[in-house]
Amino acid sequence: MPPNGYAWWYVDGISDDGKRAVSVIGFIGSVFSPWYAWSGRRNPANHVCLNVATYGPGGRFTMTDRGTNALRQTPDSLVIGPSAMHWRDGVWVIDINEVSSPPLISRVQGQIRLTPSALTGVELALTPDGAHIWRPFGPTSTIEVDLDTPGWRWQGHGYFDANFGTRALEQDFERWTWGRYPLGGGSTCFYDATRLDGSTLAAAVYFDAQGHGEVIEPHPKARVARSLWGVARGTRADAGYRPKQVKAMLDAPFYARSAVRTCLDGEETVGAHEALDLKRFRNPVLKPMLAIRVPRRARWRFD
Template sequence: MDGGTLPTTRNGLGLNGGPRFDPDVAQDGYVWWYVDALSDDGARGITIIAFLGSVFSPWYALARRRGPTDPLNHAAVNVSLYGAPRRWSLTDRPRSSVRRDATHLSIGPSSLEWDGTALTIRIEEVTAPIPSRLRGTICVIPTAVNTRGFALDSAGRHRWRPIAPVARAEVAMDSPGLRWSGAAYLDTNDGDAPLERDFVEWDWCRAPGADGTAILYEATRRDGTTQGLSLLAPRDGDVRDAPAPPRTALPSTRIWRVPRRTRAEGGEASVTKTLEDTPFYSRSVLSTRLQGVQRVAVHESLLLDRFAMPVVQAMLPFRVPRAFR
């Protein structure tokens, strides 16, 4: 497995090792903070991604084709609700909508705040393509904070840190009205170039268990090399390297035929739910076996050549509207 270890992401740690919302972001680059959670009963889920430099925005991709671009002029908060009802939003917003310091980030009417022990996310968004209100509060409480970061490419232009691989989430949505709690995960990625410039594809998964959270990260780089990480995040400290089980194929997604692969002991991995099936990206729930434990995992596959295709870029504005203030 090939993955360079960094002491942190380039811009350092936040309060008590948590997220830091005021990093420098290179032209054409990005930083994002990612949260996902599944309810204890398995019926519901949520994923939230706050972007400075919205890497999947067609507006940001168009601006970069015209010349070097300010990533803060393409900020967004992506919210995906799973279960009943399903909701999805991702609005590309200008620099004037961004307010931030080390512990607080506002993008339009939504915000994230880290108080040293918990991350509070306040959501106020409009869904697309059919508009409806998406409003609520999500509190993510880490069991421990990880300070170890990783380079995802050989040049160190793309970096990743799983901030809180073992966490709990309390979800309180007002619109739609939902209340639940469950196992959660928080990480951050940042980079100095568009993803599609340096990567062809990747897949990732996180799989909690009584011993902590197993994490897999696999990437095919544009230069033909590959990178892979197999990690175990204990409940009380930094992530550590773990034996990498064999690669195993999963069924492609039904609509867009996105290939899915993972690692699992004895090939014991299966898709139990497909949460997102898009032309270039899938998010799924797996039943898998890692580090000797049967686990429920959140998994994603990303195809960056498909993302860059003109026909896909032409479709994306229907799901990713642009706000002009």
């Protein structure tokens, strides 16, 4: 992977009752790590982490930046320190053994199992030169969460994708929003972005349960209320419908993740949504703030 490069593998899930949610991201070249930025992004493999965030009663956030000695990879697995993501008989299994960030410092342990209805062959370039790629592996999935915390054993609908890039996100983007919504036995994903050169991305893809992807005409843009930090948010919806956040998840000065209810082709649906403001992220004042939430453990080694 070149300097400034990155790769991440992302899983999210929302419980059937809508009361709990989870997101897990395995990073090589951790794009939101201040330590990677301060290093000049010379060596992505020296800044790896497994970010785990649980939303609901007893929710926690973990994002420890580790060095090259904490990384092991095979074609079917990603091991980062004491945690791992790997394929097992068609299931993407995530074994978690992390410590949450301040102020609620505690161990986060357990397993998450994500089962895609099918794997897709879809790949989308987010910039014309292909410097940033979105790869939705399992947009229609089920998820089983089993963590060593009371109340954190549940099932729901899930999602699995990856992003790869050869430049820092803030070199090419001003902002973006993304959303994935269960729909019609499959799922629909929207990716809207404004690039630094003023060009835009407006992608909409429907995936059926067999993993076939179909590029569709995006539904009309619809505003979602700003996050607590004032991050601008929007998604897609039928004309005249006002989408609404139904569950707050991650709220940061430059980033917001939430569960959003929208209506697509007459069907109401709740899915995961994110809004990323890279203009804010470029502000150097944010980096020391992030360092509190993203501790560095450069010397971690396998026993």
